[in-house]
Amino acid sequence: MKKIILLSLSLIIFGCSNDLYKYHDYDNLVYAYGKGKLQDREIKRLSRQYEKIVTQPKGKRKVPAPGVCIDYAYLLYITDKKDKALEMLNKEIILYPESETYVNKLKQELGL
Amino acid sequence: MKRLIFILCLTVLFFSSCDVYNRIMKKEEPSETEISQDILAEITGETKPQIQDTNILTVSKKELKKIKKEQDKRDKIARGDTLNFAEKFWYALFPKTIEREKNFPLMYKETPKSILVLYPWNRSKRDDASEIFLTNITKALSLRGYYIPSAINSFNDYRTDTLFSSQYIPHSKAKELGQKYGVDAVLYVTVYSLNKNWWSTSITSSAEYHLISTKTSDTLFFRKTEFIYDTPKPAYKPNKKSEIFNMDIDREVPFFGLGYQMTNYVFIDFPFGPYHKKHLKDKEKFSHPRIINYKINMRLDY
Numbered sequence: 001m002k003k004i005i006l007l008s009l010s011l012i013i014f015g016c017s018n019d020l021y022k023y024h025d026y027d028n029l030v031y032a033y034g035k036g037k038l039q040d041r042e043i044k045r046l047s048r049q050y051e052k053i054v055t056q057p058k059g060k061r062k063v064p065a066p067g068v069c070i071d072y073a074y075l076l077y078i079t080d081k082k083d084k085a086l087e088m089l090n091k092e093i094i095l096y097p098e099s100e101t102y103v104n105k106l107k108q109e110l111g112l
Numbered sequence: 113m114k115r116l117i118f119i120l121c122l123t124v125l126f127f128s129s130c131d132v133y134n135r136i137m138k139k140e141e142p143s144e145t146e147i148s149q150d151i152l153a154e155i156t157g158e159t160k161p162q163i164q165d166t167n168i169l170t171v172s173k174k175e176l177k178k179i180k181k182e183q184d185k186r187d188k189i190a191r192g193d194t195l196n197f198a199e200k201f202w203y204a205l206f207p208k209t210i211e212r213e214k215n216f217p218l219m220y221k222e223t224p225k226s227i228l229v230l231y232p233w234n235r236s237k238r239d240d241a242s243e244i245f246l247t248n249i250t251k252a253l254s255l256r257g258y259y260i261p262s263a264i265n266s267f268n269d270y271r272t273d274t275l276f277s278s279q280y281i282p283h284s285k286a287k288e289l290g291q292k293y294g295v296d297a298v299l300y301v302t303v304y305s306l307n308k309n310w311w312s313t314s315i316t317s318s319a320e321y322h323l324i325s326t327k328t329s330d331t332l333f334f335r336k337t338e339f340i341y342d343t344p345k346p347a348y349k350p351n352k353k354s355e356i357f358n359m360d361i362d363r364e365v366p367f368f369g370l371g372y373q374m375t376n377y378v379f380i381d382f383p384f385g386p387y388h389k390k391h392l393k394d395k396e397k398f399s400h401p402r403i404i405n406y407k408i409n410m411r412l413d414y
Contacts, residue, residue, distance in 0.1 A: 020255055020387060025351050027247055028359065031368065034243035034267045061387065065254050070262035098226045101294020102261045 021065035022058030025049055030071075040079075047075035054088070063095050070099075070106065077110055086112045212383055213395035215402070218332045219383045220395060222325055224296035226259035228289060231270040232301035233279035236317075240364075241303045242277070243267075244371035245319065249301065252375045257388025261293065278302060283324045283331075290326020297332055298324050306367060314342035315370045321378060333382065338405045339374040348372045377406050 029049055032038070038046065050072040054064045073088035089103050089112065153159065171179070188194065195203065213220055229249050232242040250263040269275035278300040281289070286298045300322040308315040316339065323333035341347055347369025350359050359365050381399040384390040 020257060023251060026251065027368070027372075028351060030247045030250070030263045031240075031243055031359070033264050034247065035240055065251075066259045066387075067250065067254070067262040067265075071264040074262070074264055074268070096226075096259050098259050098294065098296075099261065101292075102226075105293065106265065 019059050020061050021063070022053075022056075023065060024053045024056075026053060026065070026068070043075060043078055047072065047079060050075055066096055066099070067092075069095065070103065074106075074110075077112070082112060085110070209398040210401070211396050212381060212399040215381075215399040216333055216383055218325065218330055219323075220392065222296070222327065222330075222332060223386065223392070224258070224323075224325065224332065225386050226261070226295045227253055227297045227299055227323065228261060228293050228295040229253070229263075229266065229299045230281060230301070231266055231275070231277040232303050232319075233277050234303050236303050236306040238306045238367060240367075241306045241371075244306070244368050245301055245303055245375070248368075248371045248375040249299065249379075252379045253299075253382070253385075256379060256382050257385030257391060259385075259387070261295070283322065284329060286324040286326045286329055296326055298326060300324065306370065308366065312342075314340050315347075315366055316340050317370055317374055319374070319378075334402050335378055335400075336403045337374065337378050339370065339377065340405075340407045341370050341373055343408055373408070374406070 029046055033046065050068070053068055054072050057064045059065075069088045069092035073085040073092070076082075076085040076088060086107075089107060093100050093103050147155075229246060232245045232249075234242045238244075246263060246266060250260050250266075254260050266275070270277060275281075279302075281300075283300065289295065289298050302320045304318040304320070306315075306317040318336075318338040321333065321335045321337075322331055324330070325332050346365065348365055350361075350365055350368075359368060381397070384392075384394050
C-alpha cells in the first residue's frame with residue numbers, strides 16, 4: 001500500500017508539466033506547412049489537427065498558445081469557413097489583447 | 113606609255129607612304145616627359161635635398177623585450193583580457209555567472225510583451241533551416257511567456273513578399289514594423305550553418321540573434337551561438353502518433369532536433385515574459401555570456 005501511495009505521489013509531482021501551454025503536434029504541423037505547398041486534402045487534415053490544439057488546451061494557463069488561433073483561423077479561411085475563421089481571430093484578441101493590431105491587419109488582408 | 117604611267121603611280125605611292133610614316137612618327141613623339149626628381153637630378157647633375165623621414169634608434173635586447181611586453185599588455189587590455197593565469201584557471205573550473213539584469217538591462221527596463229520573429233536569414237546550405245528555426249523559436253519564446261504572432265502567417269508573409277527575411281530589413285526599420293504589427297520588439301535571426309558531415313556523428317550549427325526594440329531601436333538581447341550536438345540520444349523525438357506529415361527520421365529529424373535543442377539553450381536565460389509567473393522575478397538568476405559555444409557530447413570513448 002505504501003509503495004502505491006509513494007508511486008502515485010511521485011507521479012503527481014514529476015508527471016505535472018510546468019509548461020505554460022500544451023502544443024500537441026504543433027512543431028510537426030508548422031514545419032510541414034513552412035516546408036512546402038500543401039494540397040487541399042492535407043490542409044483539411046492540418047486544420048483538423050489544429051482544432052485539437054485550440055479546443056483541448058492544456059498546460060498551466062489552459063488556453064491555446066499565442067498565435068495558434070490565428071494559424072487555425074487562416075486554415076479555416078483557406079477551406080472556405082470564413083465565419084469560423086473570424087470567430088477564431090476574435091478569440092485571439094480576447095485571449096491576447098496585444099494582438100489586436102496584428103489581427104485587425106490580418107482581417108483587412110483577408111477581407112473578413 | 114602604259115609602263116611609264118605604272119612606274120609613276122608606284123613612285124607616287126611610295127612617297128605618299130613615306131609621308132604617312134613621317135606624320136605618324138611626329139604625332140607619337142612625346143611633347144612632355146614625366147620623370148621623377150631622382151632621374152632629373154641624375155640628368156642635370158643637381159643634388160637633391162635629402163629629407164630624413166625615419167628615426168633609427170639602437171635598442172639593446174633588454175629594452176626591446178620591455179617594449180614588446182608593454183605592447184602585449186596594451187593589446188591584452190584592448191582585447192578585454194585582463195585576467196592573470198591563476199584567475200583564468202579558476203574561472204575555467206568555476207565559470208563566472210552574470211546576473212540577468214546586468215546582462216540584459218534593457219529587457220527589464222522596457223519589458224516587451226509581444227515579439228515578432230522575422231523569417232530567419234538562411235546562410236547555411238540546408239534549405240529548410242529557416243523553417244526549423246522559426247518553428248522552434250516561436251514555441252520557445254511563447255513558453256517563456258511572450259506573445260508571438262502566428263508562425264504560419266510569418267511563412268505566408270514571406271512567401272507573398274509582404275514581409276522580407278531578416279536579411280533585407282535593417283534594424284532601423286524595427287519602429288515601422290512595431291507600428292504595422294503592433295509588437296514591442298522584433299527578433300532578427302541569421303543562421304550561418306546547419307550541417308552534418310558524412311564522416312562524423314556530430315551535427316553543428318551557428319546562428320546569431322538580435323532582439324530590437326520597436327520603441328527605441330535599441331538591442332534588447334543579443335546572442336551569437338555555436339552549437340555542437342554529438343550524443344547517441346536523439347535530439348528530438350517526433351510524435352509517432354501523428355497522423356500526418358511525419359518527418360523523415362534520417363534526413364529531417366536530426367536537424368530539426370538540433371534546431372530545437374539549440375533554441376532551448378539560447379533562450380535558457382531569456383528573461384521571463386508577462387504571461388509567466390516569474391516575470392520580473394528572475395533578475396538575479398544566472399545568465400550566459402553573449403557569445404557562447406555549446407557542446408553537448410555524451411558519446412562514450414572506447
